[in-house]
Structure formats: structure tokens, C-alpha cells
Amino acid sequence: MSKAASMPSAVRRPLSFERGSLALFGSLAVLIAGLVSLDTGLTGVGLFILGGLLGAVFLLFQYGFASVWRHALVRGEVMGLAAHFLLIGLCAIVFIPASALGLSAAGTVAPVTISLFVGAFIFGLGMQLANGCGSGVLCSFGSGSGRMMVALPFFIIGSVLGSFLLPSALGWGSAGPVAIAGGLSDGLRTIVNLSFISVAGFGFYLLGRHRGQQLSKRLVLACLVIAALCWAVFVLSGHPWGVTFGFTLWGAKLAQDIGIPVENFTFWQWPGPARALSHSLLSDMSSLMNIGMVLGAAMVAAGSGQLSRQNWPSGQQLVAAAVGGVLMGIGARLSFGCNIGAFLGGIASGSLHGWIWFVVAMTGSWAGIQIRPRFGLEK
Numbered sequence: 001m002s003k004a005a006s007m008p009s010a011v012r013r014p015l016s017f018e019r020g021s022l023a024l025f026g027s028l029a030v031l032i033a034g035l036v037s038l039d040t041g042l043t044g045v046g047l048f049i050l051g052g053l054l055g056a057v058f059l060l061f062q063y064g065f066a067s068v069w070r071h072a073l074v075r076g077e078v079m080g081l082a083a084h085f086l087l088i089g090l091c092a093i094v095f096i097p098a099s100a101l102g103l104s105a106a107g108t109v110a111p112v113t114i115s116l117f118v119g120a121f122i123f124g125l126g127m128q129l130a131n132g133c134g135s136g137v138l139c140s141f142g143s144g145s146g147r148m149m150v151a152l153p154f155f156i157i158g159s160v161l162g163s164f165l166l167p168s169a170l171g172w173g174s175a176g177p178v179a180i181a182g183g184l185s186d187g188l189r190t191i192v193n194l195s196f197i198s199v200a201g202f203g204f205y206l207l208g209r210h211r212g213q214q215l216s217k218r219l220v221l222a223c224l225v226i227a228a229l230c231w232a233v234f235v236l237s238g239h240p241w242g243v244t245f246g247f248t249l250w251g252a253k254l255a256q257d258i259g260i261p262v263e264n265f266t267f268w269q270w271p272g273p274a275r276a277l278s279h280s281l282l283s284d285m286s287s288l289m290n291i292g293m294v295l296g297a298a299m300v301a302a303g304s305g306q307l308s309r310q311n312w313p314s315g316q317q318l319v320a321a322a323v324g325g326v327l328m329g330i331g332a333r334l335s336f337g338c339n340i341g342a343f344l345g346g347i348a349s350g351s352l353h354g355w356i357w358f359v360v361a362m363t364g365s366w367a368g369i370q371i372r373p374r375f376g377l378e379k
Helices: 003-039 041-060 066-074 079-095 114-130 134-142 146-172 186-210 217-237 244-257 271-278 285-304 315-334 339-348 352-375
Strands: 111-113 174-177
Touching: 003 041, 003 285, 041 134, 041 217, 041 285, 066 079, 066 114, 066 352, 079 186, 079 217, 079 339, 111 114, 111 146, 111 352, 114 146, 114 315, 114 352, 134 146, 134 285, 134 315, 134 339, 146 244, 146 315, 186 339, 244 271, 244 285, 244 315, 244 339, 315 352, 339 352
Parallel strands: none
Antiparallel strands: 111 174
């Protein structure tokens, strides 16, 4: 057969693969939604769908954290950071005055501990080695990234290790939960926190403009859409969106399946984790959204042809993904979250720990960037 005659079949094959994959992922999503409805009802189905929408939006807009932070530190491109604080500010408008708005939901104010500093630094370092954060790992995994197929299971392993370490780490020293302007009314507290967020966001924006950079309309649109989805998650679940607890729970349940009595460890005897461990994964809100994110990203990838364009990374890069995954898992537990739970959810809730997490994780990212070339990764 001539070369010209063989070309059409070469074009049709990936198209058939993508259509088949899209149908498979869509069917799987419908099946899981049905099972969730039997377990947690419409609330669970709603959160599963919201997770899917977030996965789709993150992939469609190529919205993320790891590369934005790396480009800020290496290239001085800071408009992505300005967009992050725009998203945080939009979320804060609802998260902080929740009770005044008549919502039966509350923001996340985590303690300021020594473990926060250690964990945030470790997470930032791992994020640059793995080339993704918690949400990034899920979306890239869904889009068929070979690197994230390694990073995700090691992220889960690290999360379980972190759950074993956290109770002891809390004994290193703690100032307790600190809410910025916590003694003020909800309205004044919202104004104070929005002022800090605005200073950070406009600061990065003005610095970017000074360097000749633009904040694209597409990026602003992404922030608006993601903020609306975060509001919906907040109202439906009663708290800000979180990612990494789901990983910890998955790992703990797998550990139980192979005979490791994780229920005897201190972390899994605390009320929240103990309740999650004793129930099905489909009743855990973080797990539902994580599964939804993977499927949402997978359907977008299948529909746009990204599944057939994935290249398998080198051995060095896979090692970096494994190391980065473990570090992120440990770091997220020690520092009470990732870029979503600690950075986005923390600052948007008016929690001091969110600001500390941002600064320390950025420092860890700088360290991770210096190590990247040893694994065949560019800075």
C-alpha cells in the first residue's frame, strides 16, 4: 500500500481511540454517580459532578500551580500569581462571611505549628520534582500523563506516612489556629483579609506590568469559573474544597486490605479520620471530588485528542515523580493541605496558616527547582 493510501487510517485510528475513551469515561462517570446516589444521595452526586467540572476546567484552561510558581521564580513571570490571588479573593468573599450570609458552612482555620513550616517546605520541593500539585496530579493523571501515573500512587503512600507522623509532629510546637482579624465582626474581618489579598494580588500584577507582562482574559475567566465552582463546593459540603485527605484515606484503606492495622494509629482515632475510615470511599467528600476531577479531565483529554499525544517520560523523570509524590504526601499532611486546601482554602478563610504555607512552600519550590536538572528536568 502506498504512503498516501495509508495516511487516512493513521488519522482515523486516534480519532476512534479518543471517541471510545470518551464513551468509556462518560459511562464510568454515570455508573459512579449512580453508586454515589445510593450511598450519599444528591449531595454526594453534586460534589462528584463539581469535581468533574473542576477537572475539566483546570485542563481546558491549563490552570495550575506548580508551573506558575516555577515560572515566577525562574523567569520572573508573576501574572500567574496575580491570578491565584484573584481566585483567592473571589473565594474569600463567600468563605469568610459565611455565617453572615446565612450559610451553614465555615472556612478552614488551621493551627500554626512547626510541622506547618516543615511540611510546606517539603511539599513545595516535591511539587517541583513531580511537576504538579494535588489538583495538578489528578488532572494530569486523568489526561494520561505517564509521570502522574507514578506520582499519584507515591503521593498516596506519602500521605499515609504523613498521617503516621502528624500526631508526633504536632508536639514540636504550636500556636494553635490563628484567624486574621478573628476578633472582629464577619464584615470587618472580610474587609481586612480582602485588603491583604488585594495587596498581594495587585502587587504581583503591577510587578508583572512593570516587566511587560499581561494578565490574559482567558486566565481571568478561568479564575471566575473556578471561583464559582469553589463557592458551590463550599455551600454543598460545608467547608472549602480539599484534595489531599482523599489520598490519605485511599492509602489507609489499601493498607487495611493488606493487613496493616492503621485504625490503631493516633491520626485514625481522631473523630474525622476515624469516621471516614469506617465508611465507604463514596461517602468521603474529598474522595468523590478527586475521582470526579480525574474523570472530568479524562473526558476533556479524550475529546481534545490529548490522550493520544502523551509521551512516556524518561526513567529519571519517573524517579523524580515518585520522590516528589512521596514528599508532597508527607508535606500535605504535616502542613494541613496542599495548594488547594492550605493555600487557596486557607487564605480565603482568613487563616494565618495559609499565608505561611504560601511563603514556605514557595521557598521549598525554589529548592526543588535547583534539584530538577539532576532528574533530567529543566528549571
